[in-house]
Amino acid sequence: xxxxxxxxxxxxxxxxxxxxxxxxxCVEPTDRVLDALIHISRYEDGTLAFRKSCAHGICGSDAxxxxxxxxxxxxxxxxDVAEADGDIVTLDPLNHFPVQKDLMxxxxxxxxxxxxxxxxLNPKEAPPPNGEFYQSAQDRxxxxxxxxxxxxGACYSACPKLDENPYFLGPAALVAAxxxxxxxxxxxxxxxxxxxxDADAIWSCDNHFDCTRVCPREIKITKLINLMKRTVNKYxxxxx
Amino acid sequence: xxxxxxxxxxxxxxxxxYAALEASGAGKTAVISKLYPQRSHTxxxxxxxxxxxxNLEEDNPEWHAFxxxxxxxxxxxxxxxxxxxxxxxxxxxxxxxxxxPFSRTPEGKIDQRRFxxxxxxxxxxxxxxSCFSADRTGHMILxxxxxxxxxxxxxxxxxxxxxxxxxxxxxxxGIIAFELSTGELHxxxxxxxxxxxxxxxxxxxxxxxxxxxxxxxxxxxxxxGLPLMDMEFFQFHPTGIRKxxxxxxxxxxxxxxxxxxxxxxxxxxKYAPTLLDxxxxxxxxxxxxxxxxxxxxxxxxxxxxxxxxxxxxxxxxEVVESKIPDIADFCRTxxxxxxxxxxxxxxxxxxxxxxxxxxxxxxxxxxxxxxxNGLFAAGECACVSVHGANRLGTNxxxxxxxxxxxxxxxxxAYVKDAPAANPGSAGNxxxxxxxxxxxxxxxxxxxxxxxxxxxxxxxxxxVGVYRTEKNIQxxxxxxxxxxxxxxxxxxxxxxxxxxxxxxxxxxLENLLDLSLHTSAAALARTESRGAHxxxxxxxxxxxxxxxxxxxxxxxxxxxxxxxxVDVSRWEPKPRVY
Numbered sequence: 001x002x003x004x005x006x007x008x009x010x011x012x013x014x015x016x017x018x019x020x021x022x023x024x025x026c027v028e029p030t031d032r033v034l035d036a037l038i039h040i041s042r043y044e045d046g047t048l049a050f051r052k053s054c055a056h057g058i059c060g061s062d063a064x065x066x067x068x069x070x071x072x073x074x075x076x077x078x079x080d081v082a083e084a085d086g087d088i089v090t091l092d093p094l095n096h097f098p099v100q101k102d103l104m105x106x107x108x109x110x111x112x113x114x115x116x117x118x119x120x121l122n123p124k125e126a127p128p129p130n131g132e133f134y135q136s137a138q139d140r141x142x143x144x145x146x147x148x149x150x151x152x153g154a155c156y157s158a159c160p161k162l163d164e165n166p167y168f169l170g171p172a173a174l175v176a177a178x179x180x181x182x183x184x185x186x187x188x189x190x191x192x193x194x195x196x197x198d199a200d201a202i203w204s205c206d207n208h209f210d211c212t213r214v215c216p217r218e219i220k221i222t223k224l225i226n227l228m229k230r231t232v233n234k235y236x237x238x239x240x
Numbered sequence: 241x242x243x244x245x246x247x248x249x250x251x252x253x254x255x256x257x258y259a260a261l262e263a264s265g266a267g268k269t270a271v272i273s274k275l276y277p278q279r280s281h282t283x284x285x286x287x288x289x290x291x292x293x294x295n296l297e298e299d300n301p302e303w304h305a306f307x308x309x310x311x312x313x314x315x316x317x318x319x320x321x322x323x324x325x326x327x328x329x330x331x332x333x334x335x336x337x338x339x340x341p342f343s344r345t346p347e348g349k350i351d352q353r354r355f356x357x358x359x360x361x362x363x364x365x366x367x368x369x370s371c372f373s374a375d376r377t378g379h380m381i382l383x384x385x386x387x388x389x390x391x392x393x394x395x396x397x398x399x400x401x402x403x404x405x406x407x408x409x410x411x412x413x414g415i416i417a418f419e420l421s422t423g424e425l426h427x428x429x430x431x432x433x434x435x436x437x438x439x440x441x442x443x444x445x446x447x448x449x450x451x452x453x454x455x456x457x458x459x460x461x462x463x464x465g466l467p468l469m470d471m472e473f474f475q476f477h478p479t480g481i482r483k484x485x486x487x488x489x490x491x492x493x494x495x496x497x498x499x500x501x502x503x504x505x506x507x508x509x510k511y512a513p514t515l516l517d518x519x520x521x522x523x524x525x526x527x528x529x530x531x532x533x534x535x536x537x538x539x540x541x542x543x544x545x546x547x548x549x550x551x552x553x554x555x556x557x558e559v560v561e562s563k564i565p566d567i568a569d570f571c572r573t574x575x576x577x578x579x580x581x582x583x584x585x586x587x588x589x590x591x592x593x594x595x596x597x598x599x600x601x602x603x604x605x606x607x608x609x610x611x612x613n614g615l616f617a618a619g620e621c622a623c624v625s626v627h628g629a630n631r632l633g634t635n636x637x638x639x640x641x642x643x644x645x646x647x648x649x650x651x652x653a654y655v656k657d658a659p660a661a662n663p664g665s666a667g668n669x670x671x672x673x674x675x676x677x678x679x680x681x682x683x684x685x686x687x688x689x690x691x692x693x694x695x696x697x698x699x700x701x702x703v704g705v706y707r708t709e710k711n712i713q714x715x716x717x718x719x720x721x722x723x724x725x726x727x728x729x730x731x732x733x734x735x736x737x738x739x740x741x742x743x744x745x746x747x748l749e750n751l752l753d754l755s756l757h758t759s760a761a762a763l764a765r766t767e768s769r770g771a772h773x774x775x776x777x778x779x780x781x782x783x784x785x786x787x788x789x790x791x792x793x794x795x796x797x798x799x800x801x802x803x804x805v806d807v808s809r810w811e812p813k814p815r816v817y
Contacts, residue, residue: 013737030574038451042689046732046741054450056486056570058379059279075573100421101738107276120387121339130329132336134348140341147341147373147380151278185339218569 002026003082005036007048008092011101018099022088029079033089034062037073037103050103057216060152064103065092070154070214094157096170110156113169117177117195122187139184146179146224148217155211155221161204168204171211171221177201178224181231189235197232241426245270246655248415248430250402250457253280254378254640255619255647256436257385259603260394262648267431267655272400272417274452274743277386281438281450282640285378286566287491288370289335289641290358290634291328295349296368301325303360304369306810308635311357311520312594312628313770313780314812315470315788315805320601320624322809324635324642331641332371340384342373343563353563354494355633357520363817366518370634375489375564381637400426401743402456404670405433405464406663411613414663416674420743423736425678427671431658432651434616435461435597436644441474442747443755444590445700448480448487452747457621458596459750462757467607467790467801469623470595471754472761475631475771476705478524480589481574482547488567488586490633492579493517495563497552499528500583501536507548515817522630522771523817525588529705538585544704549583556580588705592631594771595758596623598790603647607790608803614658618647625788628805629770681742685730688741688748691722695748695755703759708775709766715759720796723752753793760798761789782812 002024010018023044025036034052041048050073051061057075064073067081067090081089097105127133155171162168177196180186189196196202202225211221234240246267249256252275260271273280292299304325309316336342336350343351352368360367373380389396397417404416406427414429440455441447458468478499479488493499498517501507511527512519519527528548531537537546552560560568560580571577571584597617598607601624605615619640626639663670695718702715726749731741767781768774787802 011735013735039689041741042692042744043687046687047735049738049740053275053279053452054281054284056284056484057573058284058566059275059281059450061275061279077574101735104738111276115390118391120391123337123339127333127337130333132333132342132350135344136348137344137346139348140344143341144374147383148376150283150379180339183339183341 001029001085003036003078004086004088005040006088006090007102009102010099012099027078029077031078032074033066033076033078033081034073036078049101058150060150063094063152063154063157065094065157066090070094070158072152072216075216094153096157096162097153107153110153110170110172113173114151114176116169117173118192119176119180121180121183121185122191123185124187133185135184142182143179145219146175146182148219149175150217152216154214154216158210158214160208160210161206165200165204167200169201171225174202174225174228175219175221178228181228189232189240193232193235196228202228202232241424243426243428245428245430247432247651248272248428249434249436250415251280251436251438251619252277252396253282253436253438253619254381254385254637255644256434257389258641258644259434259436259618259648259651261385261388261392262645263651264392264394266652270395270397272397272402274399274401274420276398277389277396278382280382281453283379283382284450284487285637286375286487286489287355287494288353288372288377288634289332289381289637290355290369290632291332291371291638292325292369293329293332293350293352293371295345296352297360299360299367299369301329303362303367304328304358306362307358308626308632309628309810310363310815311632312630313815314786314807315625315628315769317625317806318809319806320626323601324626324638327642328638331638331645335381335384335641338384338388340373340380342371353491354518356490356493356518356524357515357632358634366515370491370494372491374562375491375566378637401746402460403674403746404460406667406670407464408666410610412615413661414667416670418678420738423739425671425674427663427667429661429663429667431655431661432614432616434603434618434647434651435621436617436619437621439593439620440751440754441590441593443695443699443751443758445696446480446483446485446587447590448477448485449590454747454750455621455754456747456750457617459753461597462753462793465792466605466612467598467792468595468757469598470625470789471757471791472765472772472789473594473629473770474590474758475521475592475594476525476588477521477591478528478588479550479586481570482585482587484574485589486570486574487589487591488550488584489564490521492550492552492564492567495552495559496555497550500549500551501531502538502540503536507531507536512817519817520630520632522773525705526773528588545587547585547587550586551583552579553581553583592636593620594623594627594629594631596621598623601646602650603643604650614654616647616651618643629772678742681745682731682734684732686728688729688744691726691729692748695719695722695752699755699759703762706773706775707762709763712759712763716756716763719752719755719759723756723796726752756798757791757793761791761800764800765789786812
């Protein structure tokens with residue numbers, strides 16, 4: 001089938017505003033949107049800029065807005081976003097990130113917020129000599145969802161709170177915090193209370209659920225943030 | 241610009257990050273990568289990391305080492321395999337202690353499952369050796385190592401593409417890198433440089449590899465006159481998603497999944513009566529291709545783009561969702577198939593380069609005669625050689641961790657006493673050359689699409705699972721022609737900043753060079769061993785071919801040389817399962 005990709009093009013070094021450009025591509029309904037982009041760049045317009053790598057939804061390079069919704073271009077099939085010949089699929093860069101060129105966005109601030117939650121294990125105790133920390137399957141299950149995050153930025157783009165409060169750490173950084181706060185091997189809130197118990201952290205979220213809706217890894221992000229809110233309250237009341 | 245470091249690590253996957261953690265304490269260290277960290281293809285590894293912890297059943301590292309040697313069809317350097325298996329145990333504990341969220345047994349220990357070719361008691365039966373985190377083990381390794389790099393303040397230059405090395409005789413003094421965000425070329429001096437650039441499966445049409453897996457490290461060194469080792473050995477994983485090549489982990493079969501042909505026959509019974517579906521990958525891939533060519537594929541067409549079924553539906557929804565959740569997600573997304581209900585259509589997919597940059601057991605680059613001072617390699621781009629003619633499942637992750645760590649330690653020791661790096665006029669000459677070259681590429685020309693497709697097509701068709709002299713000759717001819725016309729390719733994009741088109745041209749050049757190594761080495765090896773399966777020479781020939789290939793690029797030709805294999809522990813025997 002033939003679909004029309006309607007792409008938001010912008011180069012901050014050259015353009016004062018973005019423009020839209022259309023490319024008609026011949027695709028199979030089961031092709032990925034990424035396949036169509038690669039085809040354009042290899043055969044039609046080499047200047048089209050976008051990131052890519054694994055091509056199956058695991059590296060997080062190609063998050064963008066497809067028909068207005070945050071998705072990974074490699075995890076979105078043409079048939080998911082276009083039904084008939086001549087259908088138009090719009091492609092835009094993520095929100096809340098400065099655009100570098102076309103569909104490429106600057107992730108430095110996003111990743112700085114990820115680093116700000118100290119996303120690494122602070123073990124409660126010294127590791128056993130030549131052995132593993134024991135962790136029950138139930139305790140392991142508590143962090144399963146959060147460990148799936150690939151930092152693609154889809155949630156950060158979709159979150160309406162970042163329009164109101166640009167200092168909000170954002171959903172992805174809070175997922176990283178939850179991954180350690182709920183890890184039975186980690187010091188948890190003993191180390192991270194100040195980071196998460198903040199007006200620009202968990203308390204900035206008021207349950208719009210847009211992050212959860214767009215997460216390509218299907219992480220229940222809002223639920224994790226709410227769990228942290230409850231845990232922080234209990235911790236401060238001395239109940240943990 | 242000019243940058244000066246003691247240690248430069250090229251590549252931010254498992255091997256690069258582990259080496260960076262080890263080396264960063266000893267000197268000024270930087271990791272440069274063409275991707276952002278966390279984007280590297282280590283993150284796509286699914287099934288597990290092999291280590292004889294013995295958490296569920298008796299196991300020991302000697303069995304693991306033997307399985308590795310036998311799995312590699314005796315082309316493995318045996319001392320390197322022993323180190324791999326012994327240090328795997330400590331490496332897995334170390335990763336767990338650093339936070340890696342392994343799946344757990346009911347007692348809270350690291351859970352383990354079966355994997356192809358991993359056995360107890362030298363082949364008696366399959367053993368639970370693969371330590372896993374659902375089907376996201378590589379993702380967890382990549383995340384854990386990156387977390388530790390943040391904790392330890394390791395410095396990164398993100399989205400820098402290495403394009404060349406600067407050598408003073410056999411000593412490395414620096415590298416040339418292309419910064420994508422600005423288009424600038426940098427001379428980076430370093431006493432020690434580690435290549436950890438990963439694989440190059442993108443030379444094949446159907447592959448599980450990332451688009452970024454273009455073999456940049458091996459290609460750069462080959463153009464600088466260094467030999468590559470065992471490039472004819474490329475693993476085809478038996479279970480890729482039909483057409484797309486996306487990996488379906490061997491862990492599916494480790495959990496009890498089975499392969500069936502169109503008649504509902506569990507065909508592996510014919511090919512590997514003891515290990516069945518858990519035979520090593522080369523054997524299962526050949527079994528599938530044989531079934532397809534006999535018309536037993538699901539369509540019955542006899543063509544190699546037919547497929548077989550991988551069935552895990554009998555495992556039930558709970559096992560599928562807990563042990564292989566990402567696989568279930570891939571199948572739903574790309575095939576509209578729920579593996580808890582229906583079988584998955586699979587075919588072999590180009591997966592892993594056994595060959596690469598030759599190193600010793602400390603990651604130092606050497607062909608056995610020359611040692612290149614300060615130059616190191618680890619991970620898939622390296623050839624230690626622990627995989628020989630065919631890698632066992634899980635051993636890629638083991639290699640990243642064990643040999644990434646050993647290389648990092650060796651670099652830390654090396655830079656203490658090494659003289660200050662001085663790229664001198666050689667460095668400036670190369671920098672000037674690359675500035676000119678990149679500008680010249682931006683003068684326009686043919687787009688990359690046609691050459692890229694022609695390369696992938698000929699490599700897949702002619703240097704795939706089964707090979708013959710006639711087919712490989714065709715590939716050598718095609719690749720030689722594509723290299724000859726490479727100069728016609730140019731970029732339409734004139735920008736300095738984020739010129740992704742220039743990057744893709746450089747990547748294509750690397751893949752074409754490596755394709756020539758692979759096809760030329762395959763043409764010369766007139767035997768069948770591991771993943772190199774010659775229909776015209778179906779037997780393994782130890783008398784003539786128990787040796788590693790060293791291939792050197794000499795303008796438009798490959799010159800071949802050989803070196804002995806370390807067989808000091810186990811005498812080569814016929815490989816049956």
